[in-house]
Amino acid sequence: xxxxxxxxxxxxxxxxxxxxxxxxxxxxxxxxxxxxxxxxxxxxxxxxxxxxxxxxxxxxxxxxxxxxxxxxxxxxxxxxxxxxxxxxxxxxxxxxxxxxxxxxxxxxxxxxxxxxxxxxxxxxxxxxxxxxxxxxxxxxxxxxxxxxxxxxxxxxxxxxxxxxxxxxxxxxxxxxxxxxxxxxxxxxxxxxxxxxxxxxxxxxxxxxxxxxxxxxxxxxxxxxxxxxxxxxxxxxxxxxxxxxxxxxxxxxxxxxxxxxxxxxxxxxxxxxxxxxxxxxxxxxxxxxxxxxxxxxxxxxxxxxxxxxxxxxxxxxxxxxxxxxxxxxxxxxxxxxxxxxxxxxxxxxxxxxxxxxxx
Amino acid sequence: xxxxxxxxxxxxxxxxxxxxxxxxxxxxxxxxxxxxxxxxxxxxxxxxxxxxxxxxxxxxxxxxxxxxxxxxxxxxxxxxxxxxxxxxxxxxxxxxxxxxxxxxxxxxxxxxxxxxxxxxxxxxxxxxxxxxxxxxxxxxxxxxxxxxxxxxxxxxxxxxxxxxxxxxxxxxxxxxxxxxxxxxxxxxxxxxxxxxxxxxxxxxxxxxxxxxxxxxxxxxxxxxxxxxxxxxxxxxxxxxxxxxxxxxxxxxxxxxxxxxxxxxxxxxxxxxxxxxxxxxxxxxxxxxxxxxxxxxxxxxxxxxxx
Numbered sequence: 018x019x020x021x022x023x024x025x026x027x028x029x030x031x032x033x034x035x036x037x038x039x040x041x042x043x044x045x046x047x048x049x050x051x052x053x054x055x056x057x058x059x060x061x062x063x064x065x066x067x068x069x070x071x072x073x074x075x076x077x078x079x080x081x082x083x084x085x086x087x088x089x090x091x092x093x094x095x096x097x098x099x100x101x102x103x104x105x106x107x108x109x110x111x112x113x114x115x116x117x118x119x120x121x122x123x124x125x126x127x128x129x130x131x132x133x134x135x136x137x138x139x140x141x142x143x144x145x146x147x148x149x150x151x152x153x154x155x156x157x158x159x160x161x162x163x164x165x166x167x168x169x170x171x172x173x174x175x176x177x178x179x180x181x182x183x184x185x186x187x188x189x190x191x192x193x194x195x196x197x198x199x200x201x202x203x204x205x206x207x208x209x210x211x212x213x214x215x216x217x218x219x220x221x222x223x224x225x226x227x228x229x230x231x232x233x234x235x236x237x238x239x240x241x242x243x244x245x246x247x248x249x250x251x252x253x254x255x256x257x258x259x260x261x262x263x264x265x266x267x268x269x270x271x272x273x274x275x276x277x278x279x280x281x282x283x284x285x286x287x288x289x290x291x292x293x294x295x296x297x298x299x300x301x302x303x304x305x306x307x308x309x310x311x312x313x314x315x316x317x318x319x320x321x322x323x324x325x326x327x328x329x330x331x332x333x334x335x336x337x338x339x340x341x342x343x344x345x346x347x348x349x350x351x352x353x354x355x356x357x358x359x360x361x362x363x364x365x366x367x368x369x370x371x372x373x374x375x
Numbered sequence: 376x377x378x379x380x381x382x383x384x385x386x387x388x389x390x391x392x393x394x395x396x397x398x399x400x401x402x403x404x405x406x407x408x409x410x411x412x413x414x415x416x417x418x419x420x421x422x423x424x425x426x427x428x429x430x431x432x433x434x435x436x437x438x439x440x441x442x443x444x445x446x447x448x449x450x451x452x453x454x455x456x457x458x459x460x461x462x463x464x465x466x467x468x469x470x471x472x473x474x475x476x477x478x479x480x481x482x483x484x485x486x487x488x489x490x491x492x493x494x495x496x497x498x499x500x501x502x503x504x505x506x507x508x509x510x511x512x513x514x515x516x517x518x519x520x521x522x523x524x525x526x527x528x529x530x531x532x533x534x535x536x537x538x539x540x541x542x543x544x545x546x547x548x549x550x551x552x553x554x555x556x557x558x559x560x561x562x563x564x565x566x567x568x569x570x571x572x573x574x575x576x577x578x579x580x581x582x583x584x585x586x587x588x589x590x591x592x593x594x595x596x597x598x599x600x601x602x603x604x605x606x607x608x609x610x611x612x613x614x615x616x617x618x619x620x621x622x623x624x625x626x627x628x629x630x631x632x633x634x635x636x637x638x639x640x641x642x643x644x645x646x647x648x649x650x651x652x653x654x655x656x657x658x659x660x661x662x663x664x665x666x667x668x669x670x671x672x673x674x675x676x677x678x679x680x681x
Contacts, residue, residue, distance in 0.1 A: 052594070054490030084594065170637070201380075201637045204644055211591040212584065212598060216393070220633040223385040236491065237591050244496065259493060371639040 043285050045069060046103035047081040048094055050110035050234075051209035057234035058208065058254040058271070059083070062109045062132075065273030072278045076285070087112025092119055099124040105284045107277065108132065110208065111177055118142055128289050130280060133179055135360055140291050145276060148297030149179070150186035150359070151327045152269035153230075154334040155305055155320050156251050157190030159267060160198075160228040162316040163249055167197045170221025172214060172231040172238060173204045176373045178362040180232045185366045186334050187230055190323075192368060200369055201226055211237035222248055229264075239265055249311065256306040267320070268306030275301065295356065299328040335359065340367040381634045386627075388513045391522060392588060394626025396421070396580040396597075398525040400604035401611070401618045402532055403576025408608055409536065410569035411549035411672035415471025416456055417577050418601025419478020424449040424578025425585035426482040429592045430489055432582075438497040442521060442582050449578020450571045452478055457570045461563050464676050475601070483594045494590050497521070521583055526619070528576070533615035545569065549670035552677040562677050577601065603652075610659030612667040617659070625655040 047066050051059040066079050080103065085094045091113045098106050099120060105128045108117045114134035121129040121142045133146045160169050169191060173180050184202065191198045201224060203217040210233075218229050218238035222245045229250045231238045236257055242248040242264035250260065252268025276294065283289040296302035305324050308317045326332035337348030342365040348354060365373065400417050407414050427448030432441030456474050459465040497519045500506070505516040536542040544565065547555040552562045580600070585592050603625065611617035632647035 052490045056491040060491070201639070203633060203637050206644065206648070209593070210598075211589045211593050212596055215589045215591075216629070216633055217637075219389060220630065220637050223382055223389065224380045224634065224637050235591065235593070236493070237589055240493065240590060374644050 042076050042078045043073070043105065043281060044078045044080070044101075044103045045281055045284075046095075046098035046101075046106040047079065048085050048091065048098070048106065048108045048110075048113060049081060049083045050085060050087065050112070052083045053081070055209055055234050056236045056255055056257060056259075057252075059109070059234065060255050061271045062107070062273055065277040068274035069277050069281050073281065073285075077281060085113075088116070092116035095120040095129075096123070099127045103127060105130065105281060105289075111175070111179060128280075128284055135293075137291055137293065143280070143290075143292045143294070145292075145294040146179075147271055147302040148295060148334075149269055149271075149303060150182040151297045151334050152303045152305055153183040153186040154190045154327065155324050156230060156267065156269070157187035157192075158194055158320050158323055159251075159308070159312060159316060160187065160230065160249075161191030161193065161195035162319075163266070163312065164191075164195065164198060164228045166225045166227045167195065167199055168225045169198060169200050169228045169230065170218070170224075170226030171200055171202045172217045172221070172229065172233055173202055174208050174233050175206060176204060176375075178360060181365070181373060182359060182362050183230075183232055184369065185362065188369050189335070189339065189366060194319075202369075202371060204374055205233055207233065209234045211235045214238050215241045218242060219245070236260065252306055258306065261307075262309030263311040265309070266311050267308045270304035270306050272302055272304050297327065298324060299330060341365070342367055342369055380638050384510050384513055386630060386634060388517060390623060390627040390630045391514070391518065392626075393629050394622040395522050395525045396583045396588065396600050397604055397607065397622040397625060398529065398619065399580030399583060400577045400601055401607045401622060402525075402528050402615060403573035403580075404604055404608045405611075405613055405615060405618060406532060406545070406576075407569050407573035408673055409545050409549045409613060409670055410566045411552060411670050411675065411677075412460065412566050412570060413467045413471065413674040414453070414456055414474070414570060414573055415468060415605065416453070416474025416478065417573075417604050418597055418599070419475035420449040420452050420574045420577035421478075421581035421584075421597045421601045422482040422595070423452050423478045423485075424581030425597060426486045426489065426581075426592060427578065428582025429492075429494055429585040430485065432494050432586055433489065433492055436495050438495055438586050439520075441494075441586055442579060445578040445582030446575040447578070449576070449581065450574040453570050453574025453577075456574075457567045460676060461567055461570075464678060467674050467676065479595060486592050486594060489592045490594075492592065494586055494592075496590070497587055519587055521579070521587065524579075525583075529615045529619050536615070546670070549672055552672050552675070556677070556679060562679075566677070577604075580604070603655075606656070607659070609669070610656060610663055612663045612665070613670065614667070617662060620662075621655055621659050624658055625651050628654050 049059040053063040082094050085091050107130045109132045111133045114136050117129050117131040118136050118138040121139050129142045131144050134144050205213045214233045215237040218241035227248050231253050239250050239260040242250045249266045250264040252265050254271050256268045257265050333353035335354035337352040338350045339348040341347045424445035428441040428445030431444035432438045459470040460467050502516050506512050548565050556562050607621045611621050628651040632650050
């Protein structure tokens with residue numbers, strides 16, 4: 018008797034479970050390059066994921082995988098997500114570009130969104146990125162004013178257009194307010210490795226840099242700057258406010274939430290199409306974190322004015338005259354850079370020393 | 376390219392910091408190997424020390440307590456190795472390797488909630504007058520306490536092995552455990568103590584990375600330092616002062632290559648990145664060309680009945 022009861026209830030539970038599945042929430046997958054607690058890049062993508070959950074509640078189911086190495090391993094993880102029934106998959110690092118497109122070719126019914134890349138081989142792949150270089154222009158302005166040694170240290174991750182754009186933009190605007198400024202660049206060849214990032218920051222500080230800009234994701238350079246004393250830094254990808262008001266004097270904040278919500282909605286409504294989105298300060302995808310009191314009021318005002326000009330489109334971060342590092346002309350007076358050149362940028366502007374690693 | 380931007384004093388000061396985790400791990404392993412035990416689990420014990428020390432320092436607010444916890448955690452993990460090899464007579468190489476894999480996995484689990492957390496800072500020693508001396512000040516008197524502990528440990532181990540009765544017993548056990556047993560020494564007990572010491576040292580080395588050198592917690596943050604320590608002990612011919620030399624050489628080249636990069640030297644970054652490993656191994660191989668050899672009983676299990 019008892020056994021029959023048990024079996025009946027089990028069968029009922031199974032029936033209920035099937036009914037629940039039948040409602041079929043939209044399944045959204047996220048592939049992260051670092052841990053969600055990195056306090057930078059991946060943290061902000063995960064905030065975007067949480068915003069999607071908050072917006073749609075039971076109608077979505079999100080899954081994510083952290084610390085996915087760029088390359089073949091990524092392809093395995095993305096395939097796994099697609100096999101598990103994801104309707105929409107966000108792959109959030111440049112190095113997932115080929116894996117994303119490879120998997121997308123095999124799953125035509127699944128929508129793929131690749132961050133910071135440019136390949137859309139099939140109809141079910143979109144790319145999206147933010148114009149971080151606009152934020153770099155604001156940072157460069159503050160850096161140029163604030164540096165006393167006239168040496169700005171820059172921790173690069175990989176020599177890809179995204180990072181090179183940031184270096185050029187920061188340099189152009191630092192140079193504009195401080196003609197004597199010099200950039201020292203160290204390539205860490207990682208997006209997230211606190212030990213390497215800390216070492217790089219320490220070396221730059223030892224060589225006289227009193228401003229550290231980073232294009233890597235952890236807060237380790239902030240900690241190194243704090244230990245060194247009289248050095249300022251900027252939060253990268255996330256606000257990193259716990260290191261304010263000094264060394265962290267401002268930050269670039271990525272805000273992916275509106276985009277993630279819009280794209281999820283598009284999949285739900287069946288209106289999703291392959292697009293290429295590249296938004297900046299104006300659209301709110303790039304935010305400038307609170308400029309702290311360690312920055313003099315007039316510098317802060319200048320930085321905010323630049324931010325406003327970038328936001329309303331009256332000023333472009335790459336406005337000529339700009340000459341390339343090798344001395345050849347790039348932009349004539351008043352000319353602005355086109356998106357094609359920016360997307361594939363593989364040269365330094367005049368004045369930056371050293372070579373881009375190949 | 377501007378080599379004048381490199382400040383030799385700061386360079387030496389920071390190479391000492393870069394070398395200290397290696398120093399801790401290697402001197403611990405040296406004692407273990409002198410006792411005739413080969414523990415390949417250094418990396419695993421280091422990373423467990425790194426997370427245990429980090430977590431304790433964050434929870435209590437005291438970096439010193441963190442180091443104590445790290446030593447404890449490293450020793451605790453090495454107990455597993457001791458049980459496997461000294462009582463269960465398991466193969467030392469296999470046990471050590473599994474210890475490393477286990478440590479890496481366990482630390483990732485323990486560290487889940489500590490990613491991105493800011494640890495309390497360890498104060499640098501600030502000796503009036505001495506710390507302010509030019510050149511000598513930053514190099515000799517401007518560091519944190521643990522760096523001096525590491526150097527003191529090298530000196531202590533050297534003196535212990537060379538001059539003390541304890542050192543003689545340790546070497547006897549490592550060279551010929553049957554003879555040592557016949558003389559009435561407790562081979563297993565001495566080896567277990569050596570393994571525990573090695574575990575505690577590796578734990579300290581790990582915590583030095585997570586609490587001072589970086590300071591932050593990330594999965595797998597020891598990044599192979601444990602393996603370098605193992606190689607260093609061999610190439611240093613089981614001599615404490617050569618371990619110090621090798622560690623400083625490794626730390627030195629690591630720091631110099633970053634300095635060269637920042638100074639804009641036109642050498643491809645990949646060559647610079649591999650240089651610490653190459654140069655350290657090269658120098659120590661040349662040094663180890665003398666007669667000194669491994670403890671004769673290294674890696675061999677002992678059982679009184681045999």
